[in-house]
Amino acid sequence: MATARTANPAPMAGLNKPANGQLRGQTKTGGQQSELLSNVQHPSAHKRTSIPQSSGGIKFGDDWKKCLELPPKDTRVKTSDVTSTKGNEFEDYCLKRELLMGIFEMGWEKPSPVQEESIPIALSGRDILARAKNGTGKSGAYLIPLLERIDLKKDHIQAMVMVPTRELALQMSQISIQLSKHLGGVKIMATTGGTNLRDDIMRLDETVHVVIATPGRILDLIKKGVAKVDKTQMMVMDEADKLLSQDFVVLMENIISFMPKDRQILLYSATFPISVQKFMSKHMQKPYEINLMEELTLKGITQYYAYVTERQKVHCLNTLFSRLQINQSIIFCNSTQRVELLAKKITQLGYSCFYIHAKMMQEYRNRVFHDFRNGLCRNLVCTDLFTRGIDIQAVNVVINFDFPKNAETYLHRIGRSGRFGHLGLAINLITSDDRYNLKNIEDQLVTDIKPIPSSIDKSLYVAEFHSVDAEDGEEKA
Incomplete structure (x- = not known):
C-alpha cells in the first residue's frame, strides 16, 4: 500500500490509497488551485519571539510592549459576532504581564464579546454556563482566566480542560502553550485516547499544572491513581453538548466524582440540549449564565x-x-x-x-x-x-x-x-x-x-x- 509523502507533495498517478489520509x-x-498556499496567513507562520520564557529581563517602568514580536495585523472585515464589544481591553482584567505578553503575541488585540463576559467572572471563581457561537473566541474566554489562576508553587493538577475529540485537545494544548510561554514554567499536558498510555504515566510522574484531555483517557489515568485530581479546582467543558451526550456523559459523571466538592466548572457550548440542563442543576452552583446566541x-x-x-x-x-x-x-x-x-x-x-x-x-x-x-x-x-x-x-x-x-x-x-x-x-x-x-x-x-x-x-x-x-x-x- 503506497503512502504519500508529506514533505514534498508529488502528483499521484494511480489510485493506491495511502494509509495516512x-x-x-x-x-x-x-482556476483557484493554481494559487500558492504561501499566500494564506497561517497561525504557525508567525515568527517566534526572542523574549525569554521569564520576563525577568524587563524592568519596572520599561515599555514591555515594545519587546513583543507581534504577528501581522489582521485587517480583514469582521462581523458583529466578534466586534460588538463593550470596549474593554485585556489590561482591564489585572492579568499578569507575562500572560498579557502571550495574549498579544497570539494576535489577540481586544477581547471578543464572549471573552468580555467570561474572563472577569471566571477569575472570581464562579461557575459559568456560556452559550456562544463557534469561532467567536471561546477558547480564550476560558484559557486566559485558567492560566492566570495557576499557582506555580503548587505541583499538582490545578485545572482540566475536557474536549470531545483528540484533534481539539491537541489544538487547545498548542494555544495554551503559546499563551503561557512567558509565564515561567506552567506545565501543560494533552492526553487522549489512541496514544501511548505509558508515555502519559511517565509524564504525570513529573509536575503537571494543566491537563487537556478527552474523557476516556483521563478517566483511565485517574482510576489508575496516576492523574490525581482531588485538588483540581477548575474544570472546563468545551463543546459541552457533545461531552454530555450518550457517548460521554457517564465518563464525565465519573471524572467529577473524583474532584473536590468546591471545584469551579466552566461550561461552553453552541447548543444547549436537555442533557446540559440536567448536568447544570446537578453539578453547578448558581452558574453565571452567558447567552450570546440570539440567532x-x-x-x-x-x-x-x-x-x-x-x-x-x-x-x-x-x-x-x-x-x-x-x-x-x-x-x-x-x-x-x-x-x-x-x-x-x-x-x-x-x-x-x-x-x-x-x-x-x-x-x-x-x-x-x-x-x-x-x-x-x-x-x-x-x-x-x-x-x-x-x-x-x-x-x-x-x-x-x-x-x-x-x-x-x-x-x-x-x-x-x-x-x-x-x-x-x-x-x-x-x-x-x-x-x-x-x-x-x-x-x-x-x-x-x-x-x-x-x-x-x-x-x-x-x-x-x-x-x-x-x-x-x-x-x-
Missing part, C-alpha cells in the same frame, strides 16, 4: 444549495473547485467509506487532497490535522469528526458533499468557515432525499439557504487584506 493530485494550472447561524457565512442527483455530485464539486477562490476548503461526507472514495475522486480530478476520519490510526490523524492546519494542502475531506471546535483561520469554504441529518451537525459543520467573525461560504449538495432535511434545518436555525447562483460574488467569502506600500506609505486594499 494524504492524497496528492497534480496541481491544476487554471443560531454565524454572521458572515453565506449559505447556498445546489440541487443535484447523486451521480452529478463529483462533477458539481469539480465545477466549484474551478470557479471558487478557495483559500482552504473542508468537504464533509456522512461515512468513512465515502470520505476515502471522494478523496480518490478529487485526486483523479487533479487536485491535492487530504482526508481524515475516526477509523484512521491516531498518528496519521495527527499528521493530517497538523499539515492541513499549516497549509500543506488546500482541500480536506472528512466526517463529522472534524466539526467540533477545530479552528483553522484559512478555511473560507465548507462544502457538504453529503447533507447532514440534523440542524446541530449542520451548524457545527458550516462553523468551520468564518472563524472569529471573518467571511465564509457554505455550499450544500442536495439530492431529492435531502429536501425535507433542508427545510427542517432552515426552520430550526431560522436561516435562509439559497439556490446557488451562476456566479458567486467573491466579496462574500474572500478576505481583503490591507497592506501599506513600503515606498509611499499609502494603504492599499
Whole structure:
C-alpha cells in the first residue's frame, strides 16, 4: 500500500490509497488551485519571539510592549459576532504581564464579546454556563482566566480542560502553550485516547499544572491513581453538548466524582440540549449564565444549495473547485467509506487532497490535522469528526458533499468557515432525499439557504487584506 509523502507533495498517478489520509493530485494550472498556499496567513507562520520564557529581563517602568514580536495585523472585515464589544481591553482584567505578553503575541488585540463576559467572572471563581457561537473566541474566554489562576508553587493538577475529540485537545494544548510561554514554567499536558498510555504515566510522574484531555483517557489515568485530581479546582467543558451526550456523559459523571466538592466548572457550548440542563442543576452552583446566541447561524457565512442527483455530485464539486477562490476548503461526507472514495475522486480530478476520519490510526490523524492546519494542502475531506471546535483561520469554504441529518451537525459543520467573525461560504449538495432535511434545518436555525447562483460574488467569502506600500506609505486594499 503506497503512502504519500508529506514533505514534498508529488502528483499521484494511480489510485493506491495511502494509509495516512494524504492524497496528492497534480496541481491544476487554471482556476483557484493554481494559487500558492504561501499566500494564506497561517497561525504557525508567525515568527517566534526572542523574549525569554521569564520576563525577568524587563524592568519596572520599561515599555514591555515594545519587546513583543507581534504577528501581522489582521485587517480583514469582521462581523458583529466578534466586534460588538463593550470596549474593554485585556489590561482591564489585572492579568499578569507575562500572560498579557502571550495574549498579544497570539494576535489577540481586544477581547471578543464572549471573552468580555467570561474572563472577569471566571477569575472570581464562579461557575459559568456560556452559550456562544463557534469561532467567536471561546477558547480564550476560558484559557486566559485558567492560566492566570495557576499557582506555580503548587505541583499538582490545578485545572482540566475536557474536549470531545483528540484533534481539539491537541489544538487547545498548542494555544495554551503559546499563551503561557512567558509565564515561567506552567506545565501543560494533552492526553487522549489512541496514544501511548505509558508515555502519559511517565509524564504525570513529573509536575503537571494543566491537563487537556478527552474523557476516556483521563478517566483511565485517574482510576489508575496516576492523574490525581482531588485538588483540581477548575474544570472546563468545551463543546459541552457533545461531552454530555450518550457517548460521554457517564465518563464525565465519573471524572467529577473524583474532584473536590468546591471545584469551579466552566461550561461552553453552541447548543444547549436537555442533557446540559440536567448536568447544570446537578453539578453547578448558581452558574453565571452567558447567552450570546440570539440567532443560531454565524454572521458572515453565506449559505447556498445546489440541487443535484447523486451521480452529478463529483462533477458539481469539480465545477466549484474551478470557479471558487478557495483559500482552504473542508468537504464533509456522512461515512468513512465515502470520505476515502471522494478523496480518490478529487485526486483523479487533479487536485491535492487530504482526508481524515475516526477509523484512521491516531498518528496519521495527527499528521493530517497538523499539515492541513499549516497549509500543506488546500482541500480536506472528512466526517463529522472534524466539526467540533477545530479552528483553522484559512478555511473560507465548507462544502457538504453529503447533507447532514440534523440542524446541530449542520451548524457545527458550516462553523468551520468564518472563524472569529471573518467571511465564509457554505455550499450544500442536495439530492431529492435531502429536501425535507433542508427545510427542517432552515426552520430550526431560522436561516435562509439559497439556490446557488451562476456566479458567486467573491466579496462574500474572500478576505481583503490591507497592506501599506513600503515606498509611499499609502494603504492599499
